[in-house]
Amino acid sequence: MTTNLPTLLRFTDPGLREQLEALPDSTALIGISTDGTAIAVDLDTAPHILVCTATGGGSTTILRTITAQFLHQGAHALVLDPKLVSHLWAKGLPTVTHRGNVAGIHDALVNLADELQRRIDLDGDLDDVPRLMVVLDQADTTLRQLTRYWETFRQKDDPKKSPAVVALEDVLYTGRQARIHVLYNGRAVNGGLAPAAREQFATVILARFTANTWQRLAPIAGPAPKSSPLPGRVHVVQDSTAHPTQALLMTDAEAADWLAATAPGEI
Structure with missing residues (x-):
């Protein structure tokens, strides 16, 4: 029997912070499903995450909320913030490298x-190596900008494809064994990623999507369900199943305050 989704799921809800702090270091809570089940991502089994929403669908908030959880658990992060202001909460944190311009x-x-x-x-000897979250906001646009940027100084004998884009694809292919994980905000269709790289996202979070977007990103989950305009309302696709979910929402201030005591050290 299903129940109604909560209207909002906030970091400040009673007992929620304690539940997050008790999660294994490979796991982050995405939200709560219609039957009250916690919907989470485990990077040991689903190493990369794609988030795709229409404008105003909360993709940046979802990126922040998931990244903050892994940072709290001891991960490091490379936050690629092309708007320069979408992830200011992460600037100054000792385990975060924040980059903005192309x-x-x-x-x-x-x-x-x-x-x-x-x-x-290191051949698997990674016990003392922190996870690394590569957080790419406005990803499709950013990859196109990287391609144009590479063309401005590429020499005759240099490879045609941007080495930055190639590096991201390599992480998608082999990042799991290196404990490097991509959190990608975009459709991963028009940004220049190779088709095989696009297939590496085992968790897909969709909100305010069209039927065409659903068929491009989650065809294995069947026909597109009805999209909701409510804040934080998403569908999480994992293992060919789509879970209607109320996503956990964490503000800039909540994320920054929670991570203020993160262990020091830079990437």
């Missing part, structure tokens, strides 16, 4: 390729 994002992703290889070379 040159900074390009360099950060190229450096990420080196970090991926370093971790792979």
Whole structure:
């Protein structure tokens, strides 16, 4: 028997913060489903997450809420914030690298390729290596900008494809074994990712979607359900099942305050 979804699910709800703090370090709460079940993502089994909403659908808030949980559990994050202001809550946190302009994002992703290889070379000896969340907001637009940026200084003998985009694809392919995980805000269709890379998102969170978007991103879950305009109302697609879900919402201030005591150390 199903029940109505809560109208809102906030970090300040009684007992919720304690529940989040008790989660394993591979797991973050996405929200609560119609039957009252907690809908979560476990990075050990579903290493990458795609979030796609129409304007005003809360994608940036979802990114913030999920990222903050993993940071609290000891992960580090590379937050790529092309608008420069969408993730100011993360600036100044000791375990976060925050990059905004296209040159900074390009360099950060190229450096990420080196970090991926370093971790792979450890051959599974990653017990003391923190998870790394790669948070890419406005992702499709950003990847197109990275492609144009690469063309401005690419030399004749350089590869045609942006090394920043290639680095992101490599993380999607092999990040799980290196404990590097992508949280991608976009459709992953028109940004330049290879089809095989797009298939690596085992958790897809959709809100205010069209039937066409559903068929592109969640065809395995069947026909598109009715989209809701309510704040925080999403469908979470995992293992070919779509879960109508009220997403947990965390404000900038709540995320920053909660993470103020995160263990020091930079990526």
